[in-house]
Amino acid sequence: MEAFQYKGNELFCEDVPVARLAEEFGTPLWVYSQAKFLSEFNAIRDAFAALDPVICYSVKSNSNISLLKLLGDAGSSFDVVSGGELFRVQQAGAETSKVIFAGVGKTDAEIRYGLEADILMFNVESEPELDAISAVAKSMGKVARVALRLNPDIDAKTHSKTTTGKKGNKFGMDIERHNALAAKVLKDDHLELRGIHMHLGSPILTTEPYEEAAKKALEVVTELRKQGHQTNWVNLGGGFGLSYRGSEAPPASEYAKVILPYIQEAKCRLALEPGRSICGNAGVLLGRVIFTKREGGKRFIIQDAAMNDLVRPAMYGSFHKIWPVKPTVAAPSDFEAAEIPGCEPADVVGPICESGDTFATGRALPPVERGDLLATFSAGAYGTVMSSNYNSRPRGAEVLVDGNKARLIRKRETLEDLIAAERV
Numbered sequence: 001m002e003a004f005q006y007k008g009n010e011l012f013c014e015d016v017p018v019a020r021l022a023e024e025f026g027t028p029l030w031v032y033s034q035a036k037f038l039s040e041f042n043a044i045r046d047a048f049a050a051l052d053p054v055i056c057y058s059v060k061s062n063s064n065i066s067l068l069k070l071l072g073d074a075g076s077s078f079d080v081v082s083g084g085e086l087f088r089v090q091q092a093g094a095e096t097s098k099v100i101f102a103g104v105g106k107t108d109a110e111i112r113y114g115l116e117a118d119i120l121m122f123n124v125e126s127e128p129e130l131d132a133i134s135a136v137a138k139s140m141g142k143v144a145r146v147a148l149r150l151n152p153d154i155d156a157k158t159h160s161k162t163t164t165g166k167k168g169n170k171f172g173m174d175i176e177r178h179n180a181l182a183a184k185v186l187k188d189d190h191l192e193l194r195g196i197h198m199h200l201g202s203p204i205l206t207t208e209p210y211e212e213a214a215k216k217a218l219e220v221v222t223e224l225r226k227q228g229h230q231t232n233w234v235n236l237g238g239g240f241g242l243s244y245r246g247s248e249a250p251p252a253s254e255y256a257k258v259i260l261p262y263i264q265e266a267k268c269r270l271a272l273e274p275g276r277s278i279c280g281n282a283g284v285l286l287g288r289v290i291f292t293k294r295e296g297g298k299r300f301i302i303q304d305a306a307m308n309d310l311v312r313p314a315m316y317g318s319f320h321k322i323w324p325v326k327p328t329v330a331a332p333s334d335f336e337a338a339e340i341p342g343c344e345p346a347d348v349v350g351p352i353c354e355s356g357d358t359f360a361t362g363r364a365l366p367p368v369e370r371g372d373l374l375a376t377f378s379a380g381a382y383g384t385v386m387s388s389n390y391n392s393r394p395r396g397a398e399v400l401v402d403g404n405k406a407r408l409i410r411k412r413e414t415l416e417d418l419i420a421a422e423r424v
């Protein structure tokens with residue numbers, strides 16, 4: 001489904017004109033579509049239904065507790081990477097018995113928290129971590145359920161900063177260490193090996209890396225069982241693609257097609273950790289044009305949404321569609337086209353004091369003026385969660401739309417919020 005659509009030359013989220021939300025809640029403003037969140041979650045669940053997978057929504061992609069509650073109520077579980085994320089899951093009132101705890105640097109306090117919450121399992125990334133989990137579990141008189149994270153050395157062909165399954169990345173372990181640690185778990189009364197974990201990177205726009213990973217999982221599980229392990233879970237992580245530009249990401253059913261046969265043959269339970277593909281296109285970031293100017297032969301549109309709100313363009317050079325909320329030119333099918341009738345190239349920038357604070361460079365855009373609203377699309381994933389107070393800018397509000405209703409799910413920060421934790 002399309003959550004955001006132009007109707008009568010004005011952008012709507014479901015049945016709500018987003019300009020109305022900007023009036024009511026101010027800008028920068030994050031607007032989310034509830035129906036889109038749920039339809040993307042359901043698409044993954046349905047695509048993998050033959051295996052009744054545990055879908056652990058990756059909290060890091062968007063961790064607002066209203067959204068966690070929404071997904072928890074829809075049957076999602078959660079992938080967390082910190083005590084903070086586990087706390088959020090609990091605050092959302094979600095069950096923790098199917099939570100998976102990942103991350104290369106879990107502290108003893110976080111391990112203890114995970115054991116207290118009786119989570120489904122820890123994804124373990126190194127021998128020292130395995131030892132730490134065993135020691136904490138022993139001190140609590142518990143048995144920790146673990147999966148070992150294999151670094152399968154598969155090139156997911158994504159951004160170098162978000163590739164995680166290649167030899168040389170900090171994540172996981174090679175097959176030799178994996179097998180050695182599996183043997184170690186077998187001898188430890190405070191550890192139980194549940195399965196194998198892999199996460200290749202994000203976003204992955206082809207299905208081949210998943211097929212390779214699923215095939216590898218089948219081989220490893222078969223081998224482990226020969227050695228007496230009870231391994232019965234395969235967790236293939238997250239990373240499913242998102243269509244930022246058009247429809248470049250395969251649907252969940254395509255990933256399922258290549259993954260399912262191997263997991264069925266392995267007779268394992270399947271866990272997945274999707275984040276971006278569920279929340280990415282369920283959100284936009286609204287900014288209001290503060291000024292426009294022409295300088296150095298260029299046209300600049302300066303809006304009040306900046307790199308402290310959405311850091312992805314500055315950090316990864318990421319492409320996000322941008323278009324006015326009430327455009328004088330209909331939204332094109334190709335937002336990257338060098339020339340669009342009625343448009344002129346512009347750099348879309350924020351107020352922050354560095355040139356990297358740029359959402360788009362030389363982008364064909366219709367005329368806009370001071371006070372107009374711009375929408376930056378595909379901002380639901382890795383937007384708010386990576387936002388900061390850089391330049392002492394309060395973070396924007398978040399609004400969730402359901403049909404013709406909208407409710408505030410995070411209030412705008414105030415100037416007082418900026419210094420609330422500081423002491424003189």
Ligand code: LLP
Nearest residue numbers: 058061199202238239240273274275276382
């Ligand atoms: N599981 C693990 C172990 C992960 O490291 C990640 C993402 C996921 C699941 C979820 O991946 P997803 O389904 O959302 O692709 N900030 C970057 C993305 C970093 C991804 C980190 N790990 C960005 O804005 O593109």
